[in-house]
Amino acid sequence: MILGIESSCDETALALFDPAHGLRGEWVHSQIALHQTYGGVVPDLASREHLRHFAPLLKVAAGASDLGRVTQIAVTRGPGLAACLAMGVSVAKALALEWGVPLVGGNHLRGHAWSPFITLHAEDPAAFEGRMAALLPHLGLLVSGGNTVLLRIDEQRRISVLASTLDDAAGEALDKGAKLLGLGYPGGPLVERHAANGRADAFEFPRGNNSRGSLDFSYSGLKTALRYTLEKMSDAEVHARLDDLCASYQAAVVESLARKTGQALAAAEYRSVGLSGGVSNNRALRAALAEVGRRGGVPTHLAEPRHTGDNAAMIAFAAWMDRAREPGPTEQGSGLTFEPALELAG
DSSP: OEEEEEOSSSEEEEEEEETTTEEEEEEEEEOHHHHHTTTSOOHHHHHHHHHHHHHHHHHHHHHHSOGGGOOEEEEEEESSOHHHHHHHHHHHHHHHHHHTOOEEEEEHHHHHHHGGGHHHHHHOGGGHHHHHHTTOSEEEEEEOSSOEEEEEEOTTOOEEEEEEBSSSOHHHHHHHHHHHTTOOSSHHHHHHHHHTTSOTTSSOOOOSOOOTTOOOBOOHHHHHHHHHHHHTSOHHHHHHTHHHHHHHHHHHHHHHHHHHHHHHHHHSOOSEEEEESGGGGOHHHHHHHHHHHHHHTSOEEEOOGGGTSSOHHHHHHHHHHTTTOOOOTTTTTSSOOOOSOOOOOO
């Protein structure tokens, strides 16, 4: 039984994962309502909220499950907001010392990389290893507010980065685009809501890095194009065409993500495609990646909506997936590794 702990940004989260039966429980406190007032996450407020809510969450978790059966604790150690990460690591160290169980600290992005397979495990834990082996090597697209990464998971479960963004992440582009359009926070879901009623071909926006042979992404030019477009329109015009603007802007993001993933899939042998990260909750992106997998003749595994954002289930699951395995040479120094342990003293 692995207790996962996540506090990298504005979600205080716990999850209990049983390799023999799947997730036994998830407990999350979201801070979105608090940070909406400021138009984004305020680090000092976020860390304070973690301090306030870890103890109540643990109490709820203890009442709903048998934490006495925990045999390992896995906690996010980065990347993220330093003060927020420190809260989670401190709680994890205290519990590990109190319960006398080992503690591992893991990379938040590695958790996202494995998250599309949590559902596969839940479907049949006993058959999971065999089904998982049939899906490797795996091509993953990780899209969040701060990261846009194409990654490969090989047959030995080593993760290597194939491509990333040259400037802004896709999620950041959506959030900043929403701000330019006068929408609130978080911007991505608001752009998606308006896009549902708009035309994706109403405005022509750039599709990011089109360098021949490059899999890297780029979104700074997209934001600039939106700003120039809005400068040529009156406030009344922007209001009247808001849905079309959102639909066209979102399409530029989604199409570039799908195109690069398709290029990567065609360039090497893969047995599956995956989508994870906060932005992967976008319905248009989920449909586009499913189509990429269909055209490539491989199954597509999408992280469940509850596991797309910051969550502790992916941290516990990733710790189990990486058990008793040393990182390969392509992973050394990549930041996508789980450390074997965290020091409990000091």
